[in-house]
Amino acid sequence: MPSPTGIVFDLQRASLDDGPGIRTTVFLKGCPLHCTWCHNPESQKPGPELAFDAAVCTSCQACVTACASGVHTFDATGRHTVGFDRCIAAGACLTACPSGALRLYGGEQSVEAVMAEVVKDRAFYTASGGGLTISGGEPTLQIEFCLALLQAAKAAGISTCVETCGFAPRESYGALLPLTDLFLFDYKATNPELHAQLTGSSNALVLANLRWLHAQGAAVRLRCPLVPGVNDDADHLRAVAALSTELTGLHGVEILPYHESGTGKYERLGRARPPFAAMVPDSAVLARWRETLSAHGCRLSPGTTDRQPDISASP
Ligand code: SF4
Ligand code: SF4
The missing domain is CATH 3.20.20.70 (Aldolase class I)
Structure with missing residues (x-):
């Protein structure tokens, strides 16, 4: 099996x-x-999900053509809107994007x-x-x-x-x-x-x-x-x-x-x-x-609270 x-x-x-x-x-x-403070919001939904970094998008519009679900649109002013609700995480736009502005959080692994x-x-x-x-x-x-x-x-x-x-x-x-x-x-x-x-x-x-x-x-x-x-x-x-x-x-x-x-x-x-x-x-x-x-007698793990706040994965 x-x-x-x-x-x-x-x-x-x-x-x-x-x-x-x-x-x-x-x-x-x-x-x-x-959790209100969750620093891994990409963890919460069960399936893969799209993320878009507007800071590195060059507005080339390659994603518009690549996505069959019409997730990516540009208005007359050139503003890029991502319809996350329509995304089925097929990933075609990621492949087309030349700048790394798009990524999928989550993928199937063995x-x-x-x-x-x-x-x-x-x-x-x-x-x-x-x-x-x-x-x-x-x-x-x-x-x-x-x-x-x-x-x-x-x-x-x-x-x-x-x-x-x-x-x-x-x-x-x-x-x-x-x-x-x-x-x-x-x-x-x-x-x-x-x-x-x-x-x-x-x-x-x-x-x-x-x-x-x-x-x-x-x-x-x-x-x-x-x-x-x-x-x-x-x-x-x-x-x-x-x-x-x-x-x-x-x-x-x-x-x-x-x-x-x-x-x-x-x-x-x-x-x-x-x-x-x-x-x-x-x-x-x-x-x-x-x-x-x-x-109050708490048995703290060694070093706890001495560490600066950079925890990597608190569920
Ligand atoms: S393909 Fe990438 S760089 Fe081009 S518009 Fe889409 S997200 Fe922006
Ligand atoms: S349990 Fe962890 S991963 Fe889940 S919502 Fe809370 S902080 Fe985020």
Whole structure:
């Protein structure tokens, strides 16, 4: 039987932010949440999607002719409009475009093709304690591909991490359990209403899955995206610390400071950025987070919050 294929939107080698050591991180399309601060908006929809960078478009109009769906139009003033809703991601305009103004986020890949990239850095994994991380989006939305990839990594003797938003069926975590050396488990807000407001769903399932995974003896590291003035209130920080002491087997807590690297992607995907006013935390804010968490007994992962806000993949 052929291996399942998956929709992958990025593969980052030499990643230092997605688990222990030097890793290759594979980003899968599709996410059940819609976090207000999401810096990977290209991850959210399940299928491939078109992106247009107006800054490098030369208005040559080659895409107009190439696209059979009439996605690209120019008005009398020469203004280029992209009808993202009509796009079926066939990719003809990409081939025609001479300037690189167009790209597709996400493409179908086989387990073998992904693993061919992953094994290239085996020596670095061995030297650093790294390996493969599957991220997203939310990897469990492509559970068959995810499992096949993890099986292939295990067969190759490569360590595995799965990064999850926690909002997935229990059966998916049960299937991942024997194949995952470390779960990077996101926890975004303690107040259920605030969690729903910020992500589109309550945190009840997330917390239930976290406690279930811990009870099964899974290795879990908690990852907490923090946005100043949005979800860094004292109650949440205290609750994060309380989880760290309640779940004694937890492999530490990592803070993911808000950053703005994904802002331009919303525009290139033809989407409005969610109305969201937030500041990138400065060193004083980072220090306050660290002090509050530590004062309440939180077991922070080494280096967390010392890092400047450049996280690569927080679901
Ligand atoms: S083909 Fe590329 S450069 Fe030419 S108009 Fe279309 S997007 Fe712009
Ligand atoms: S869980 Fe991650 S990928 Fe999904 S919307 Fe939130 S930040 Fe984006």
